[in-house]
Each structure stands twice: as structure tokens, then as C-alpha cells.
Amino acid sequence: MRELPEGWEWATIDAVVDDVQYGYTAKAKDNGPGPRYLRITDIQNGSVNWNEVPYCDIDDTDIPHYKLNSGDIVFARTGATTGKSFLIKGCPDSIFASYLIRLHTSSVKDAGSSMS
Numbered sequence: 591m592r593e594l595p596e597g598w599e600w601a602t603i604d605a606v607v608d609d610v611q612y613g614y615t616a617k618a619k620d621n622g623p624g625p626r627y628l629r630i631t632d633i634q635n636g637s638v639n640w641n642e643v644p645y646c647d648i649d650d651t652d653i654p655h656y657k658l659n660s661g662d663i664v665f666a667r668t669g670a671t672t673g674k675s676f677l678i679k680g681c682p683d684s685i686f687a688s689y690l691i692r693l694h695t696s697s698v699k700d701a702g703s704s705m706s
Contacts, residue, residue: 606696
């Protein structure tokens, strides 16, 4: 078994993820209003330049369902970059595009369990 960094422990995806979800389908636009619209192509070299991420139109009632939060993990579900992933550590008001899948992380559901 591989050695983990100090303070880490083994866990299953089920123990740390509340929801797995496809992103929102919309057309990107250069200017607001609206939330930023994170696409696969916005993730470059392990980072996102949020100032260059376009906006999109989305009904206010749909925003909570697609809103990105710190701790979320997104990854490409199609194309040449399938599997490309990014951990959201902080972002402006943003949603994620349909060619991304989001793992919405939680606090560990059963903090007493370590999985290998």
C-alpha cells in the first residue's frame, strides 16, 4: 500500500462525495450578467484564470443546482482530455458546463472509518 502524507487517510469516494453530476448546457457569452461558465478548455496547466472564463445565461432557480463551491472536483467526461480534473479552491459565482462532471465533496460522512 502506498504511503500517504501526514494527516491523510484512506477513504472511499462514497465517504467524501455527496453528489456526482453532469454540468449545465448553455452557450458561453463574453460579458455578464450571469455566473461564470467553467468549461474544459478553461482548465489549463492545473489552474483556471477566472478573469478569462466566460459567462452564461441561466435561470436563477437552476443556479443552486450547478453552482461551484470550494472543495468541488470537476473532470472532463469526453474528448481528448477525458479525465482531466481540477479541484475548486475558490471561485467567483460560477457554474460548470455540460462536458464536465462535478464531484460535490462533503465533510467525511463517517469520520471514524479509514478505507484501504
